[in-house]
Amino acid sequence: MRQIHRKAWILALISGVLQVLIFPLPGVHLLCWISTTPLLLAILRARRPDTLQLADSPASRLIPATPAQAFVLGYASGILWYAGTCYWVYDTMHQYGGLSAPAAFVILLLFCVYLALYQGALGCLVALAADRGSPFHRRALIMAPFLWVALELVRTRLSGFPWNLLGTVEVDNVPLARIATFIGVYGISFEIMLVNAAIAAAFVVPRDRRKALLVACVASVFVLEAGRWLPLPAEPADRTAYLVQGNIPILDSSRWTKEYFEGTLRDLGWISLHEPARALTMSSAPNLIVWPESPAPFYSSDPFFRNAASQTALRSDAWLISGSVGIENARISPLKATEAFNSAVLVSPDGQWVSRYDKVHLVPFGEYVPFEKLLAFAGGLTKEVGDFRAGTSREPLDAGGVKLGVFICYESIFPDEVRQFARNGAQVFVNISNDGWYGDSGAYAQHLNQSRMRAIENRRWLLLDTNTGVTASVDPEGRIVRRLERKFRGTLVAPYALTSVTTFYTRHGDWFAYLCAIISAGILFWGIAFTRAQGNRYGRGTRTGVFGA
Numbered sequence: 448m449r450q451i452h453r454k455a456w457i458l459a460l461i462s463g464v465l466q467v468l469i470f471p472l473p474g475v476h477l478l479c480w481i482s483t484t485p486l487l488l489a490i491l492r493a494r495r496p497d498t499l500q501l502a503d504s505p506a507s508r509l510i511p512a513t514p515a516q517a518f519v520l521g522y523a524s525g526i527l528w529y530a531g532t533c534y535w536v537y538d539t540m541h542q543y544g545g546l547s548a549p550a551a552f553v554i555l556l557l558f559c560v561y562l563a564l565y566q567g568a569l570g571c572l573v574a575l576a577a578d579r580g581s582p583f584h585r586r587a588l589i590m591a592p593f594l595w596v597a598l599e600l601v602r603t604r605l606s607g608f609p610w611n612l613l614g615t616v617e618v619d620n621v622p623l624a625r626i627a628t629f630i631g632v633y634g635i636s637f638e639i640m641l642v643n644a645a646i647a648a649a650f651v652v653p654r655d656r657r658k659a660l661l662v663a664c665v666a667s668v669f670v671l672e673a674g675r676w677l678p679l680p681a682e683p684a685d686r687t688a689y690l691v692q693g694n695i696p697i698l699d700s701s702r703w704t705k706e707y708f709e710g711t712l713r714d715l716g717w718i719s720l721h722e723p724a725r726a727l728t729m730s731s732a733p734n735l736i737v738w739p740e741s742p743a744p745f746y747s748s749d750p751f752f753r754n755a756a757s758q759t760a761l762r763s764d765a766w767l768i769s770g771s772v773g774i775e776n777a778r779i780s781p782l783k784a785t786e787a788f789n790s791a792v793l794v795s796p797d798g799q800w801v802s803r804y805d806k807v808h809l810v811p812f813g814e815y816v817p818f819e820k821l822l823a824f825a826g827g828l829t830k831e832v833g834d835f836r837a838g839t840s841r842e843p844l845d846a847g848g849v850k851l852g853v854f855i856c857y858e859s860i861f862p863d864e865v866r867q868f869a870r871n872g873a874q875v876f877v878n879i880s881n882d883g884w885y886g887d888s889g890a891y892a893q894h895l896n897q898s899r900m901r902a903i904e905n906r907r908w909l910l911l912d913t914n915t916g917v918t919a920s921v922d923p924e925g926r927i928v929r930r931l932e933r934k935f936r937g938t939l940v941a942p943y944a945l946t947s948v949t950t951f952y953t954r955h956g957d958w959f960a961y962l963c964a965i966i967s968a969g970i971l972f973w974g975i976a977f978t979r980a981q982g983n984r985y986g987r988g989t990r991t992g993v994f995g996a
Contacts, residue, residue, distance in 0.1 A: 451494055452493060454489075454509075456489070458485035462483055463525070465481065466483070466532075467531030470893055476619070479639050480639065480642045483591075484647045486521065487591060488650055491588075491651060492651075493517065494510060494512060514574045517570035521571070524563075525562065525565065528563070529562050530555070538886045565602050565606075572594050572971065586970075588644040588651075591643075592641045594963075595640045596640070596960050597968075599633060600961065607808070607811070609862070610860055611893055612897075614636035616639070616896075618900050618903070621677070624925055625903070625924075627900065629952055630952065630959035637963065642667060646661070682924060683944060684908070684920075686943050687940060687942060687943075688736070688941045688943055689735070689763075689941070690910060690919075691715060691739065692913065693714070694916075708744070712752065714936070720759065732764070735846070736760070736766070737769075738756075739881060740770035740791075740856055741914045744772065745772060747792060756792070768791055769794070770790070770879045772788070773805055787835055788806065788835055788837075789806040789809070789835050789855055790804060791844075791853045804854075807839065808837070808857065809837050809857075810857045841871060843868055849945060850872045852869060852876045853868075854878055856880040856882075859894070860898075870949065870953050873907065874945035875907060875908045877909075878901075878909060881915070882913045882916070891917065891933065895911070899925040899927070904950065906948060906950050908922060908944055916935060917931065917933060918930065920942055920943055
């Protein structure tokens with residue numbers, strides 16, 4: 448790897464830093480349009496030519512990296528990106544998971560070096576597509592957006608961690624974000640990568656064409672970003688929800704005494720019924736009250752918890768959703784083990800517990816330990832939240848004819864999984880969460896923006912209720928209509944509306960991402976076959992890369 452030019456290393460690391468800054472620091476979102484440009488240039492201008500291999504190349508010209516070199520450049524950029532955006536993994540596991548500082552650091556390091564493989568793969572594939580016989584590398588730059596989206600899809604489906612998909616950075620750009628109703632957040636990622644590739648192209652074309660291409664790129668960015676400042680009408684809302692932000696501290700289970708438990712439930716009941724009226728002189732009666740996912744041991748089989756939830760629903764004459772630990776098989780049969788679920792229960796206005804949603808996509812090392820026997824040392828991560836079982840259904844909860852698409856915390860980062868609620872008839876989304884696990888890091892804001900993108904993709908109001916904040920009402924354009932700030936105990940009077948309209952994305956899912964994956968695979972396989980055919984024809988290997996001259 449000594450052959451990689453120093454400038455290529457610097458460009459790859461700059462790209463990693465730029466990708467960190469855009470998630471989600473305010474005021475720097477414009478950097479997304481150049482965030483991956485340095486990495487592309489690093490791959491395409493990575494080393495000096497081998498004069499034995501390419502004798503006609505000027506000594507000063509830099510040529511594309513080999514696939515292995517490009518992988519290393521992308522890998523280094525990816526490690527920096529994940530370390531900078533997901534640093535909160537360390538605090539979560541050390542402070543709340545019970546791991547020692549060295550063990551938590553090792554887990555964070557393994558997390559970064561694993562997920563960075565995707566940016567390494569991007570580098571490798573871009574290098575394979577580069578035109579080694581031409582200084583312009585058109586095919587590599589054209590393919591880059593397709594490859595990026597394809598790898599985002601693989602990261603979502605294979606690794607199960609689509610945190611901070613690139614398109615999420617444009618969640619505040621309402622006109623641009625609307626394309627997500629057709630092609631999902633992946634389509635916005637494609638658009639951003641297309642501009643990055645065009646800017647990279649401006650640095651590899653002849654100098655006499657560079658200025659014109661850069662001007663065109665700047666104009667494109669201006670047009671794409673202009674939507675942030677357009678005055679757009681508000682979405683009508685004719686219903687009201689009370690979103691309770693309990694701000695309950697995350698405590699060791701031994702500190703949850705009977706007195707503390709009962710006092711916490713009394714507080715939740717009080718702020719559910721009295722806080723809205725005190726905060727607003729003209730408070731609308733709620734159609735729905737929501738309690739968040741919380742670190743409290745609220746078991747669905749606990750009579751005291753059940754009574755508190757039922758009484759709140761009765762007194763407010765409203766439906767109530769509450770995070771809880773769903774229990775199955777308790778005391779039913781000694782031959783059948785008790786199972787616990789991370790659940791959301793639905794209570795009717797007459798105090799009856801009518802249905803429950805069990806979280807389907809659990810958090811690895813937070814709600815269960817994968818490969819538990821091999822990773823026994825990480826068992827402390829589940830000591831606070833338990834060893835949960837996964838649910839199996841994404842059917843909406845029926846609140847007297849109103850279909851509620853309820854999902855829990857981490858599930859909101861999965862585009863295709865959330866859209867299934869809308870496809871199955873959900874008229875409004877309800878996301879309950881406990882972002883207290885993230886501590887004081889920026890992860891809560893990253894999570895908020897990803898949840899907002901789900902509202903845009905499916906044109907649904909989103910009621911986002913978190914334990915420590917941000918609790919918010921989000922309209923179908925992804926705009927925060929009303930919010931409670933973090934670390935505040937109170938109730939948000941949240942406007943919302945119902946809709947049964949389905950978007951193209953709701954009906955067809957990640958079709959665009961799959962199309963990008965098919966195009967990427969097809970072109971790469973065609974290139975490999977073409978190269979081999981050329982080599983066989985002339986009785987020697989080609990010197991111009993996978994795609995020939």
